[in-house]
Amino acid sequence: MKQTKQLFAGLILMALGLGTAQADYTLNLMKGVTKVSNDIYDLHMLILWICVIIGVGVFGVMFYSIYHHRKSKGHKAAQFHENTTVEIIWTIIPTLILIGMAIPATKTMIELDNVQESDMTIQVTGKQWYWDYKYLNTDIHFESHLDEASEKVHRTVGADPRSVPNYLLSVDRPLVIPVNKKVRFVLTSADVIHSWWVPDLGWKKDANPGFINEAWTSVEKAGTYRGQCTELCGRDHGFMPIVVIAMEQPEYDAWVVKTLEQQKQKPDLSDQSRGQLMAHGESVYLKNCVGCHQINGAGVPGLIPALTGSAIATGKWEGLDGFLRAGTAKMPSFSKLDAKEFAELMTYVRNNLGNKVGDELQPKQTALPEDDD
């Protein structure tokens, strides 16, 4: 059936001349890589086939009638207008089908809801417009942003999305989990409502500000699984993907060790050339600022101030530095950035996006006293 449908779809596409090299579209729900996602897929197919069978029956009767019982064929209208037996039958049979459907659905719902006895917990925080992952009871904590290639293309009118592998579905740092372990997620948000969805895991769950939701997964197959935010969360809602890499236990353990080491490393505060500062600054800007202030620094009239020509951005760098660390009612604090990133970002903002202050800031200048020890 699936093949027939794909063939059919393929024929339509060829007829329209749209067959592209990247047309690895799917027509049906994916089975996914967990037991729950497979159960959900089975439920989906069951209810789909029930609907198809009822549809074929009802529409069959209707089209038989439309074909045979027409005035143009001289058919005389019967005048019946009720039949209690028939009416009772077509009330009771659907009810029985629904009860039959509700039983497996209830089982799967209970399974989906059961977060008990997990092996590990990851806190997922939705933020405009990226995800923040924290492995509870460890020191692993990082942000996951849309990859730079997609970021540049989707902000440029006329750029070709097909030039980017996994356009809009790639991130700079994927979430990594071990296979065959029950991973519990606690989800929340720092600003507006987001929703965390990886179709291969079989579910999505809203991340609500000020509240914590729970969900779980146990991936059976190592691999890379992609998803997206599924609750409208502002202008860049379409640009905060999720990538989960499920690894065999030994690889995962190695990843944990490597990640912990990387996180312990102090940022490199050595001087950089102007070119390096500007190039790195662009990356920091694309990750942290571009969602609001836009790729050209123009902001959004009436909503978000422009950086081009901004008194704060082009004034004394110490003022800009303090402003970024403090944040405002509208803008979050960026004190999470390290001295190196501050130097790069400020150099970029002051000397690009239509600004020409002409200075360059080195990490040593922007380091706070506690960064030195």
Added chain:
Amino acid sequence: MSAVVAEHDEHHADDHHGPAKGLLRWIITTNHKDIGTLYLLFALAMFFVGGSMAMVIRAELFEPGLQFVDPAFFNSMTTMHALVMVFGAVMPAFVGLANWQIPLMIGAADMALPRMNNMSFWMLVAGVLLLASTLFMEGGAPNGGWTLYPPLVLQPITVGKALPFAVFSVHLLGISSIMGAINIIATIFNMRAPAMKLMDMPLFVWTWLITAFLLIAVMPVFAGAVTMLLTDKFFHTSFFNAAGGGDPVLYEHIFWFFGHPEVYIMILPTFGVASTIIPVFARKPLFGYASMVWATGAIAFLSFIVWAHHMFTVGMPLAGELYFMYATMLIAVPTGVKVFNWTATMWKGAMSFETPMLFCIAFVVLFTMGGFTGLMMAIAPVDFQYHDTYFIVAHFHYTLVPASIFILMAAGYFWLPKWTGHMYNEKIGQLHFWLSAISVNILFFPQHFLGLAGMPRRIPDYAVQFADWNMISSIGGFIFGASQLLFLYIVIDTIKGGTGEKVTDEVWEDASKHSLEWTLPSPVPYHTWTTPPAMVPTEHVLDTH
């Protein structure tokens, strides 16, 4: 319209009020037919306004990447498209039909509260214009989705100056709807011809009676919800702000307590029109009149206790998930009864397929498909996959476009000859039908695939594996949009004289056996039923006699 004035004299020699002259007629009118016309024309205009916004959406989604609009403006388009279509097009169109048809069908001289009737129309216009004005404001129109979820819609970086205007607009639209609903209830209960018992009423009247109660019950809830948004934003309350002890999910509960009955407000009168038109063209009494009435009541009752199926992934306790799943699945039973009844009405009839009937048949088939996907989504665990994807977009558009919109088209073709005394051009009508029926499927069917394959809704750009179906869907959208211009042409053409053929009083063969309006002259005089009819047609209600 001068013919209307001339004719009314011979029928009601005792009543010499014609309509006021010129433009003032339309501003001060209290005549149910004039107000019905105003509602219908306003709804048609808003259908094209909301439709243009849909064209912007489909143009941006034609290809992956950014082509035409900024993401925030895209979000404004999805938000405004929904608000304009729901509150500016579909609801007013059905109120317009109610205004025209309910008094004619129950043998009443006019609506029970004619001055309030005028006020509810003009308040609607004020409300929609206020909403539309936000498009030209600093920061743009609301762009947090038509559901207006906080905290997004309260965020200064997301919505600029538009929020208070949108909130006040909702208040005006709500007052307008409530007044309209009270008027309809008062008319049906107090103004029926003495010969017409409740269980003699045409189903269109029945479904509107029930819809009116839904409106009165839920519009204040929506008004309350948006007022809380307003006070959270400007008066430092914390209804939906967790930092102040509130809960953003509370808004979702309140919104959908309004929102779910709201979707039935748009579909129950649809059922009523279909139940009115199908028997006429099947030349058979409606099958199961009483069960149709009870099914409508059951659906209306269930609509109040299933709201959280819009929120399965919001983080409810297991018991909540299960309860809302079971309650939602139950809706399939009365809805199934209705579909079976329509099919049985066609069975062994002597059917003919004029444009209104074609639209009705397409409605039954395509609405049922929307019902099937609805049943699929009722299965809570599976909805954890479907939720907020294009599968949902496909589902609710199937229950609104080839359902409510098609039935409004059917109603237009069915009653325009009665209202104007002119026949529409059947050939162009059929062309309009076939273009619409085919393109609506090219438009929305591929969206099922997109949703199942993992495309979230409300995104202006997408991964390239979604490109082909989006392009097909957009092509369908453009054809569908362009086809509707044919309807505009037909409406204007029919008002101006149509085919020139003089229509009979009953217009459609034996229609006068089904409902009272077909016993009046065509075009309908300006004043009708100043004396209630002594007898009412009972063709449609045989099983209760």
